[in-house]
Amino acid sequence: MIPPVLYFVIFKYIPMFNVVLAFKDYNVIKGIWGSPWAGMKYFDLFFHNPVFLTLLKNTLFISIYLLAVSFPIPIILALALGEVRSQRFKKTVQLVTYAPYFISTVVMVSVIMLFLAPNTGIVNMLLGKLGIDSINFLGNSGMFRSIYVWSEVWQTAGYSAVIYLAALAGVDPSLYEAAKVDGASRLQKIWNVDIPGILPAATIILILNVGNIMAIGFEKIYLLQNPLNTTTSEIISTYVYKIGLLNANYSFATAVGLFNSVINLFLLVSVNSIAKRLSNNSLW
């Protein structure tokens, strides 16, 4: 019990205190606490930087798009699976749809690149058969978001559906019998029994997803980036990595990262309180 607590102190809490770096002019020799105060200088620099609006817009756009697609799809998948009577078919669908979840980000990105490659990728070959000219998908900034979001759905939808299937399994069977006695159709049964049954789980997942809006997949986006799509693919976290670690501008990058975390926390707290008021479901 002591080692895990130490772990949290060292790797989670000390970094939290290190965010004072954002308010200091970091000097490697003097260390974090010895460096002189810089006040809000780095925040000013960031807010008045021409990239600020682009970064914020890209981060929010990708996240909201992702949320809008990846939140409802697992629910629909779980509800559909709930209707299936053949256990074998159900298990097959589940087994197959989980599988992509276990593919690593690096492999996932290279699969996307191989499939979407101009001329040689299978998608363009298929388009070629249909008489459509080859498209350089990843070099097209307008397509970046869709590529990111839909590949994410392909990878995670089956896995995310598990939790809703669990919630469905927990619905009181007498409710289904009552619905049957009342002559409810399958659709009515879904609407009146299934959906209320998974609502608590769905609310929690929605809150968590909203709380992660600013923390979208750095790894995948960073790997998918290329000079042709950065106008839509550069997000706050990729920018922090480039400025902070590659250019060693620690204070500035910490300030940008802190801005990101604070918005994230703010979103989480507000959505949680809204959910609490509306449905009595909340994280705390």
Added chain:
Amino acid sequence: MASASVKHTVRESFGDRIFLTAVYVFLTLVLIATLYPLVFIVSSSFSSPAAVSGGRVWLLPVEAGLQGYAAAFKNSQIVTGYANSLFYTAAGTLISVTLTVMIAYPLSRKTFFGRSGLMMFIVFTMLFSGGLIPTYLVVKAVGLIDTRWALLLPNAIWVWQVIIARTFFATSIPDELAEASEIDGCSDLRFISSVVLPLSKPILAVLMLMYAVGQWNAYFDALIYLKTNSLFPLQLFLRSILILNNDTGTIDAGQIAEKQMLQALMKYSIIVISSLPVLIIYPFVQRFFVQGMLIGSVKG
């Protein structure tokens, strides 16, 4: 049972049958959409270089062979990376599961003093974090940069796993069991090792699978913390071969075209090779997986 199901189908209304058909069609489409890319990758990896770059592979391997795999295993980076990743996965999973159980078990006991405070302390790290640079500086200050520990320690515990494990312990190990063994003169440690852990196989399987997959697939920590090639995990080498297209082999001008074809093929083989360990353990853990996840997550 048989008669019940017959009755059931008789009672099915016309609208319901249409709806059910739509459900099956939808799920079949989902199944194909998920499965096709996977099958395509595997088939490509077993085809000939010319078939892959000529776009002649659609579903099944064309001019089947193992050239891609032969080329992949000749690459020394793949071999080094594989060995390193196996080490990181084994050591990392051991450390992570041990630490997670160490914190999740006390948190599951109602008698444990300061339980909710400790829970807050942990969950808060999910809500707010210092961010990339402050964390990097801590790892640097502790002296882990460019050591194997940098991949094992900084992300050793995932709060989500703690929550799942805690819920499992709380619901499947009743307090009465702890009391009973205490009366029998069983120490806490003895109780955990001979009662709790054997009863917790499903959750241990889930923890092991999730941490092992996470460790096997991780590349970002290695990217920022490691500098020495010989320490790199497989994913980092994969990134340079698959995404950055850095080939370390010598360039022979006469064979460039052939080589490019082989490289495209090799990518598919590498993808299969690198996903293999996870796919091998997945079916074994899967039966525990659903069970453990269900108990662990729903009542959270």
